[in-house]
Amino acid sequence: MKLLLIHTGGTIGMAETSEGLAPRKGLVEEATAERLPAGAVLTADVFDPLLDSADVGPAHWNRMLETVRRHPDAAVIITHGTDTMAFTGAALSQALAGESRRVILCGSMLPLGHNGDAEGNLDLAISATASKEPGVFLAFAGKLLAADGLVKHDSHEADAFRAQPQATPDVPQRRTFEDRKLAILTLSPGIPAEAVKAMLERLDGAVLRIFGAGTAMNDTILLSVLAEAVRNGKRLRAVSQCEAGGLSPGAYAAGAGLWSKGIENGGTETPEAALIHLWLN
Known part of the structure; x- marks a missing residue:
């Protein structure tokens, strides 16, 4: 051995x-x-x-x-x-x-x-x-x-x-970790859209920890910030703030604004797994 x-x-x-x-x-x-x-x-x-x-x-x-x-x-x-x-x-x-x-x-x-x-x-x-x-x-x-x-x-x-059980991962596009600027951002009640915008301007992409099965605040300024980031080629991948259960986009109207902006669905991924997914794919 x-x-x-x-x-x-x-x-x-x-x-x-x-x-x-x-x-x-x-x-x-x-x-x-x-x-x-x-x-x-x-x-x-x-x-x-x-x-x-x-x-x-x-x-x-x-x-x-x-x-x-x-x-x-x-x-x-x-x-x-x-x-x-x-x-x-x-x-x-x-x-x-x-x-x-x-x-x-x-x-x-x-x-x-x-x-x-x-x-x-x-x-x-x-x-x-x-x-x-x-x-x-x-x-x-x-x-x-x-x-x-x-x-x-x-x-x-x-x-x-x-x-936390994860879906079977795809074979990654990359096998090592490049120098990319990625982070996990938690959406919380009252978070200023300007703060999220400032962070996203410095990042290549981010994991968004959103509420429950896939909802977020109906803040038009915040949603515009997220949409602009996606248009600029920044990948945003959402996961639930709950430890188990994952996301079900479309289950609640409160998430419709978010999902219409091109946010990726991380499903049952943990925040850590979603971050690595962005790094390697």
Whole structure:
């Protein structure tokens, strides 16, 4: 068995310092090596510097993808902080679609050696590499979750993630992440149309988090701003602010103005998955 470990950082590899928890090189690599079955060969690719997941972005996704593709015969574990795990899960799931690779993401709410969840999550990740089922998965809290639609629903408890089922993704047009300006914008009662316009002027596209099954305020100025952005070639993809259920355009008259402006329907996509869709398609 060949195992590729990509250690990006995160709580799982932190240790106590005089200033609080901070990343420490070697912890995750040693813990992984100790758990491997006899005869397994470990290759470790360690980010330098190790990252808090709040700092992970497209350039880091590209590095992960490049490393995975350089080791076509290896099982893959990527250790990562939990705060942006959902973004990385969606990014790798969509970028690797159709490549028949199996990648296991792993992180924890408490570091290794703190009598928490880290050891169990790492054990689960290692055991999960034995399967040949392709896809990107998260090993967390005793569960193996599809990583394409992760939702971090709890900021403290060990059972922090849910998996929101996603539609089968198309093979992406792009396999890596280009330097594009994209963001997730949440429509909220009273949001100034001018603020949305200012944001969209700086962006190449955006995910719009709208209400319920697909409604938005009937603000003629805001709707004009969205229509102008679409005319200018900016892709706007809508998802629901609800965690489950997705969108049903046309179900309510309150959404008619929005959907007439050329907004894309993200269906049941999470905001993270919709953002990655814009990046790769």
